[in-house]
Amino acid sequence: MTDFFKGHGLGNDYIALELETLGLELTPLAVRLICDRHNGVGSDGILARVPSAAADFGVRIFNPDGSEAEKSGNGLRIFAAYLLEQGDVDVRRPFTVETLGGIVRMEIQNQSDDGVLAVEVEMGTATFRSADVGLPGPDRETDNEPLELDSGDVVHINTVSVGNPHCVVFQDELDVESLRRRAPQISTHPSFARGVNVQFAVPVEPDTLDAWVWERGAGETRASGSSACAVAAAAVRRGMVSERQVTVRMPGGSLHVHVRDDWSLVLSGPVESVYSAYLSDGMRRRLEMLG
Structure with a gap:
């Protein structure tokens, strides 16, 4: 069973996973261990897919120190690559994602022969207050x-x-x-x-x-x-x-x-998938012991 997907946008890498089927609670300590580049999978954060009543998909974004972020442009584009890999979205078909920082509209514009995606995200409106x-x-x-x-x-x-x-x-x-x-x-x-x-x-x-x-x-x-x-x-x-x-x-x-x-903002750039994998039984036990 695949536990997680890993991708990067310009070297900024995230793990994407389905929170409901992971079977583990993403406590701050668990997030830190998974993101640890020596003792865990290694990443700049975790994208946890969650249900949404307001958008097509929902995501919670965790920083590698265990704190939670409202929004991430690279993370959202990587989340799009994850959804494409799962067969839940299509190229050139817009969809919406709910984040703590609001709902964003996204579209995978194209996919190159070597699998690089061009993803556009409507990031919301900038304020300077x-x-x-x-x-x-x-x-x-x-x-x-x-x-x-x-x-x-x-x-x-x-x-x-x-x-x-x-x-x-x-x-x-x-x-x-x-x-x-x-x-x-x-x-x-x-x-x-x-x-x-x-x-x-x-x-x-x-x-x-x-x-x-x-x-x-x-x-x-x-x-x-x-x-x-x-x-x-x-x-x-x-x-x-x-x-x-x-x-x-x-x-x-x-x-x-x-x-x-x-002052609304549209972000576009490349995303690459890296691999899909599963956590070992030993890693799962270590995560569970963190409580």
């Missing part, structure tokens, strides 16, 4: 607002919610060592009540940005779909790019975001 990311003080639209870090550094933030919270910092260049030092301080900053996903971004063309991502509950990530949406929306809003069809280049590759006039 401070309250939507849990930032204290009067509700406002943040616009390069200063934030002091524990180290004494000051970064200028642009907050975006696409159903989950993001903090975009525009830079002149991406100095990775500096980003690795500052990103976790921003992600866990006490000003963000629920924590926040962090993106450092550099505009390079009228329709292109380079970005580096630190995800809440996961850390440094090769690519992130919701982060690409946040970067594109913030860049359009601040006039950092002049086009609304935006390419966001990350270490794992590029994603494309259409920022519509009403």
Whole structure:
């Protein structure tokens, strides 16, 4: 019996499974063990299929630290690949998925000869209100607002919610060592009540940005779909790019975001399946013992 499916979008990998038939409770400790790259299957998170009364399918998205995410652009595209593998969706036939961050409309646009899928996700509407990311003080639209870090550094933030919270910092260049030092301080900053996903971004063309991502509950990530949406929306809003069809280049590759006039966002990019497998009896027992 197949327990799970594994796929990746630009190196950001997720496990997808059917929660009702797994026979195990996905406690935070269980999630951490399954996602562990040395002692478990290894992944950037888990996509647990659940029933939905509001959409065609439902999914719960778990970060590798055991916490739960509202939405994930790469995760949703991988979930589409899982549903295709299960025979539950077809290429070029739209369907809907309910997440904690809202219902999204999706479509697998095509499949290459080597099995790479091009998947489009309507990610919802970007908002720039401070309250939507849990930032204290009067509700406002943040616009390069200063934030002091524990180290004494000051970064200028642009907050975006696409159903989950993001903090975009525009830079002149991406100095990775500096980003690795500052990103976790921003992600866990006490000003963000629920924590926040962090993106450092550099505009390079009228329709292109380079970005580096630190995800809440996961850390440094090769690519992130919701982060690409946040970067594109913030860049359009601040006039950092002049086009609304935006390419966001990350270490794992590029994603494309259409920022519509009403600030609704359409994300598109590739997804690859990796394998389907089952958990051994020993692994199941270890997971059950975690309680």
